Amino acid sequence: MPNALKNFRAIDLYSGVGGWSLGLRLAGIDVIASYERWGLANETNFKNNQHQAQTVDIRRLDLSELPPNVDIIVGSPPCTQFSYSNRGGNGDLADGLQDIIKFLSIVDHIKPKLWAMENVPRVAKVIEHELKEGGKLERFKHLNIATKVINMEDFGLPQRRKRCIAGNIDFKLLESYGAYLPKRTLGEVIVALSEENILDPIYGIQINKNELRDHVVEDVLSAEEVRINRAGKICHPVYNSMAFPDPLNRSVRTITATCTRVSRESIVIEPPLSPNNLRRLTIRERAALQGFPVNFQFYGETYGQKIKMVGNAVPPAFSYYIAQAMLNRKASEVPSLTSFSKRLTSPHPLSQSAKPEKPGIRYPKNRTFRLAIPSLRLKSGVRFELGNSFIGEEPRWRTAFFFGTSKSIHSLELNNDALSFLLSRLSPITNAAILEEISSLTDQLKSVDFCNLQRVWNHSGPSGTHPFSLLDTLSKAGASMISRLEEREPAPSDLVSELIRAQYKDDAASLPGLTKLSKNAHLILAGVLVCATANNEIENRAKTIGLQPIISTHM
Structure with a gap:
């Protein structure tokens, strides 16, 4: 990396397991600290990215405690209150805005050269509305906030993940990278992770199957579970139809932070090597679809915790390109992610693979239909x-x-x-x-x-x-x-x-x-x-x- 890049120092707010941090680190930016309230996510971030990861409620974070000489701020305030999947889109917007206000307050306090914030698409309109006179974000108008809803599928991610990016980055430069990147599919990931000698489809990392963590294939769906899933997707009482099972020849739907065996949101596949046996994705498949290297370790204690870690993360395969735009690199000068295959080594100790919960065999007397x-x-x-x-x-x-x-x-x-x-x-x-x-x-x-x-x-x-x-x-x-x-x-x-x-x-x-x-x-x-x-x-x-x-x- 050129010496000039060593001067770029960044902090990661609401950092989760470090999806932002990994992308910036690969681009040569020094992430000096990250801040996250979930301890297990911080442990995962620290062990994989090797930088200071503070467990703290950012809403209560004293601005005087932030490090000096910060050039870049990135982060992902919680999206729960803004998501349309949360109580039908009726989340507590005022509560959700508190985290966005805190993020912008830190940006306003530190005055970095560059900053970027990620959230669900709905936040673009929320920001636009609240920046108007009398709005809750009006006092941040001088930050010249620009927003862009981006489909991460356009940046080589095998996932149709739309997110709002707000900040002061060059969005035209960012979008120019897409022309140089391949379109990847769900099937590529499923097949790659089924081989004895695994080749990471995004990073080119090669590992043996016995080194792969969190790729525990759970029991196939029962006939009843298949029927409920099919009905929820093809014949839902309210929403329009979607494919079932999820097609392998295109990118996957958005990976979420929750995943039950019977829900409209669950991704269900028919593996090429096991036809007629429908199942959910493994944690590792979800992580690979989220743009994490196959040797990235998740240090959660339960299956559900790891699914949450993966689903809430910013895909590092995308944050890498935001970092490149921050560094003002032309598309033709951006190194491919496969060029880092030798540098992306596994942290130690390796995590223990989490076991999926057993399929439900008992239901409440008032089980609804x-x-x-x-x-x-x-x-x-x-x-x-x-x-x-x-x-x-x-x-x-x-x-x-x-x-x-x-x-x-x-x-x-x-x-x-x-x-x-x-x-x-x-x-x-x-x-x-x-x-x-x-x-x-x-x-x-x-x-x-x-x-x-x-x-x-x-x-x-x-x-x-x-x-x-x-x-x-x-x-x-x-x-x-x-x-x-x-x-x-x-x-x-x-x-x-x-x-x-x-x-x-x-x-x-x-x-x-x-x-x-x-x-x-x-x-x-x-x-x-x-x-x-x-x-x-x-x-x-x-x-x-x-x-x-x-x-x-x-x-």
Whole structure:
């Protein structure tokens, strides 16, 4: 490295395991100190990056304790309050801003030559808004804060990770590096880590498989787990579809700090060497996708802690290029990450591989179920769904219909009144065909063991009808009902409007999303007919065992 670079001294705030620090270190910048409140993350940072890593609550950090002669400040204030995945995007923004204010206060106090802050994309608009007159960041306007939402996939990372970068760096120079970098895929990482002699796909580091830590492959997903994951991704009650399993021939979705066996966010793969066996990623696979060298060690105590370490980190394969932009290097002059393969040695002692948690075999009695009926689902949350609720400890299964917008959700009552309303308005020929479908569905529902449905779902009772079987029955009935209506009712949109007016009276005209319902009238009518039939059968079965009926709120 040129001697001039030795003069660049940096500190890393909210440093986590050192993703910023490693990238800057590889670029020749001297990270003299980092600050993080999580002790295990600091241990990981210190052992891998060999610099002072202080365990401290940065909100309470006294500015006088910061080192002198700092040229560069980087950091990643916690993103939890800003993330849309946190309580549907309803995090405590005022609390989250406290960390951004502290970061900018340190920048304002030290006045470094260069600085950069990383956070979720939403923060770009938050900063823009709060810099205005009267905003909570107005006093930092003199810092000339620039923001840019960047997809790290464009910088050789095998991950579609979008993040807001705020600072005073040359973003045009940073973006120019992308033209020199390859596009990497999830499959490249999975295959590379499955070899006996492993070649790091980003850094070119070569190690033997027995030296690899945290690459413990957990049990494959059970049939039930596969079904829940598939439904959550392909047929989610609210969100639009995504691929399942995750395709290996492109970059992966964002690596997160949490990962359960059954969630929409979990990345599920079908390994090339083990087809038909779906599983989650190992910690090491996640780390490699996050741009960490294969010999970077994570010193967490549990599997969950290590997943959090990886998911919360700034990918060093990206921070390296920010560092190069800070050093004002032209794209053609930036060394490739593979040029550091000999220098990136493992810290000692090596970490102990964390063991994955065992798949759940016990579930609470009130385990919830809520899945859209596949044939009766439209995009943007308009759907018929099957779910359970509880009156005290008593489970009640029921179908429901939801429409509108995320901020104004509405429903229709799916009961005998709705069924009679539609049947009285369909043509006689259509009516006969529909009654035939209803009769067939009713016969199928009579074989459903509704009494033990919840116990089958929480794995505490005898074998019987699984909720998925009921869901499939309703989906098939929905598809058949749609076909019948399309054959005999060319334009039933007026009937949908009548049904909504019957239930919502004078409020019907102001409801959102009515145009979408009219355009998909065959599906909406089919859903009401199928689900009202199902709810009637469920209510009749409940009466036979003395349960109170569910009271309708419309009609």
